[in-house]
Amino acid sequence: MTATLSAREPIPIDRGRRDASAPPAISIEGVHKIYGPRGNHVLALSDISLEVQRGEFVCLVGASGCGKTTLLNLIAGLDKPAGGTLEVHGRRALLFQEAALFPWLTAAGNVELALRLAGVPRRERRAEALRLLSLVRLQGFADKQPHELSGGMRQRVALARAFAQKADILLMDEPFGSLDAMTRDLLHDELERLWTDGGFTVLFVTHDVREAVRLGDRVLVLTSRPGRVATEVSIDLPRPREVGDPVAAKLVAEITGRLRQEVRRHATD
């Protein structure tokens, strides 16, 4: 499904970096994941297949219990699938709903730790950390402890920390879920700017359909228990997108309708 362009002046997006000949950044084929003991197990993911191209921004939406987090953990390599094939080409970084910064380190210290684990020599770390922090517009806050920063700022430090891993695939697990609406809007702009400039791949999990339509090249709708891809929606709208845009609003309504249908299916579980 493809939406027509809105009246706003289209922003040219460099589609060239999505090289069709290069292998996809993430390629999943018939992956299963089972939880719990034999005989009493829960099928968390069932025969799930998806591909994310290099440089693509893909959003995953689904109601509770669709295995979004399980899927991200598999792709991040924190967990192993029970069956199927899973290929990832590139360095992965995982961001959570909590920024998960180390409270004993400053903002710059958190980024420097990631640089250290990525093998960056000690004398280069500080300068590189400051550069990454200025990328997320936190240059003035390098020496603050995490508790001295707001939730949105912490999430940006986490983003800088992910860049420090030299990641070209960002796996984001509801990263803005606990932020207020205004901060979230600003961080959407911010993430989009970094993505446009940086040329990395994003797989973004959210339960907020508007957020998915605001950010994604494609939105994948997952079913719940077991999770599999129910629908795929391409969002061919120019960036930056306005959530008030009628075409975007129509897409949001459609995807939300699909999700509600999914939830109703479980009413008689």
Place this chain on the structure above:
Amino acid sequence: MQPTDDMQGDLELAGIDNLELPIASRQSLPWRIWRGTWPLLAAIGVVLAVWQILVLTGWKPHHVLPPPIEVGQRLVENLTDSSLLVAIGTTMRRIGVGFGLALVIGTLIGIAIVRWRVLRTAIASLITGLQTMPSIAWFPLAILLFGATEEAMMFVVILGAAPSVANGLIAGVDHVPRVLLRAGRVLGAKGVDAYRLVILPAALPSFIGGLKQAWAFAWRSLLAGELLVIIAQQPALGVRLQLSRELADARGLLATMIVILVIGILVDALMFGRLDKAVRRRWGLLEATE
């Protein structure tokens, strides 16, 4: 994005950053010192007043329960002639060595238990058992093993303090927030790096709690030891207590007791209290209590 839009986004982001920063309220230094000390001074005043009233009631004769002022005079006398200072020196050297050894041994045991699961089931409950054992109950065995020597005292001080150090470390590692462990794994911290860079720093507040408790146990064990194990030519605080009792010298006894109490409190507050506060301030855990 248009350049003007971009700049506006930049300003909005900077604006919201600044608005969301907590406002730090700094009070002046003398005020903060006063706020920290007056409750202590008041408490000391109350204790001295009760003591004085007790003396005035004539409940016990003067040579058994002297008034605070006489004990104070005796304390000043003992501090000016060198006898008390030498005793303090001996006791502090012993506690320094004993606590230092307990710190090293307790930390090594803690790390070993955290690292190897089998060890935990084998000896973790044993360690808790050791903690509940009164240290004075170890002395007869210690004296049999080592004779009336400093080794006997060190043995009991280490047995008293090392379990607390180990337990503080173990509890700290057990309670590292899962999200930080996950973040460490995602960043690629494995094996020794995971411990050195993520798990042990995250366990630090609980480890310091363990040190505080270990200090109390070590100090108690050592003083008990000095009462029981008297080494000739080695004046120590515990020895002075024993001698004062034998000579029925209540003033000297109380003066020494005050010294023991003050050292215990000062080390706890100035070393471990400060360390604890510094860490909690760094982590942002202090605002709720201040």
